[in-house]
Amino acid sequence: MNTIALLKQEGHARLGIVRTGHGEIETPVFMPVGTQGIVKATSPRDLKNMGIKVILANAYHLYLRPGDHLVREMGGIHRFAGWDGAVLTDSGGYQVFSLGVLREIREDGVLFQSHIDGSRHFLSPEKVVEVQENIGADICMCFDECAPYPSSYEYTSNSVDLTSRWAERCKNAKKNDGTMLFGIVQGGFYRDLRLKSAEELIKMDFDGYAVGGLSVGEPKSIMWEMVDTVVDMLPKDKPRYLMGLGFPEDIVEGARKGIDMFDCVIPTRHARNGSLFTRNGRINIKHAKYVKDESPIDEQCQCYTCRTFSRAYLRHLFVSHEISSYYLNTIHNIFFYNNLMQTIREAIREGSFETFYEAFKGEWKGGELQDEYSIRDGHSGSIRTGG
Ligand SMILES: [Zn+2]
Known part of the structure; x- marks a missing residue:
């Protein structure tokens, strides 16, 4: 089933519409980050007035506080947060790996301690889907392992295999037909592993595909090489989401390569x-x-x-x-x-x-803060976590 209606294409760039349970999203789209269910220092009314149709919320943060069950009890994220547009939830995988302490990655999931109070938690692919369904997201993401940069070929290869097995389990765990579930292509900075990851996920037929594990401190040219590697393989009738990017120049470049969805904390944090x-x-x-x-x-x-x-x-x-x-x-x-x-x-x-x-x-010029604000070098992990 196609989940994006393509209206026009120019080169690789695509104009489309993604229909969700909470309205239509015209793509290419930028999703402001609302880590705790709200885009920091704004109100849903402001976003609506500006024409924002979709925001991103973090499953990891909402799971730890106030808890996905509470969000569900309060009528779901849309009612709880007073936002009637679409919501995409990050699976939490990225946050578990970047914020969680004393984590232990196992076949069945990840054991970690909360960055808030040190409490112990276990997230499995099944649990992560349940958390996102409890939150009431319109678009859910698979639980993936985001390998650190740089990682060896062997480590990355095992990580891709694990991410594929977890993706399959996420797909089987999904209960709500009204929500979409996106697979996340990993593979670090190895072309063949990116291709393998994309191939395996495409076979599972997700509602959309994200390219993850990028913008983690690598040179930009390598990042775009990885995007080019997978983007043409991805099914044309499914949305493509480049996670955690970026500056305006990155978004323009990504759209030119055929990416439909973007998110980043840059506009809000900056x-x-x-x-x-x-x-x-x-x-x-x-x-x-x-x-x-x-x-x-x-x-x-x-x-x-x-x-x-x-x-x-x-x-x-x-x-x-x-x-x-x-x-x-x-x-x-x-x-x-x-x-x-x-x-x-x-x-x-x-x-x-x-x-x-x-x-x-x-x-386009980068601007006055280019050197003062070196979030691309080594600290980029925090770009996606704080809203
Ligand atoms: Zn202005």
């Missing part, structure tokens, strides 16, 4: 650090040069923050540690990302994506 996206790259609002700057963050941006406040005022809020600074900055960055996705979709619709791509590459 907003809280005063790093704001503009057409000309990122600016750091705390910079002294904005002290009397009457212009908005981005002249062309139509978000509430840009239509109402000057850089000078936003700088004042930021350096005063005023909590509204988080809110106003986050509104802008999410709006900026959503606007970028709309532009990408519009370009594919009009058959002008390649023109857009070339123009974007020519104009």
Whole structure:
């Protein structure tokens, strides 16, 4: 059964619609991260007003606190969190491996201690699906082992085999027909293992396919090589999700390669650090040069923050540690990302994506914080966990 309706294609780039139990999602789409069921420093009403159709929540975090059974008792995540758009839940695999302590990976699952209170937990593929169904996600993810970078061929190979066996168990454990379950292609940075992982998952016929285990500290060229390796193999009638990426330039590149879905904490986390996206790259609002700057963050941006406040005022809020600074900055960055996705979709619709791509590459600059904020080097593990 096809789970994405393709409306248009230009090169590898795809314009599509994914139908969920909580509305239709136009793709390529960026999913803001709402680790605890809310996108930090926003409200569901803000997201709705901006046209956001889907957010990502973390099964690991909600399982530990407040507990998936409580979420279920409270009517599921949509009712509990006051969000009627779609929700995709991360399986928790990534968090177990990056946040959990004293973990022990076994055939049947993973033993770990909570990063919150040290309590002991065991997550199996079956349990992970149950947790996501209790939360009430529209799109669930398989439990996978995200091998650390770098990992040996042998380690990665065993990890791919385990991820495939777990994927099969996740598929068998799924009870709710109204939700989708995506498989996660692993394989580290070995082409043949990526191909093997994709092949095995495709045979199991998932509702969508994610490419996982990337953006974990590797050079960018290698990351894109891995995406290229698998993306053409993936069934055309299923959504493709590149996990945990990234900066605007990464999203434009990914969309060009045929990726439909993206998520990352970058726009929200950067907003809280005063790093704001503009057409000309990122600016750091705390910079002294904005002290009397009457212009908005981005002249062309139509978000509430840009239509109402000057850089000078936003700088004042930021350096005063005023909590509204988080809110106003986050509104802008999410709006900026959503606007970028709309532009990408519009370009594919009009058959002008390649023109857009070339123009974007020519104009886009990384921005002021490139070296100060080295989240790509070795610390990228935290990108996906904190919201
Ligand atoms: Zn704005």
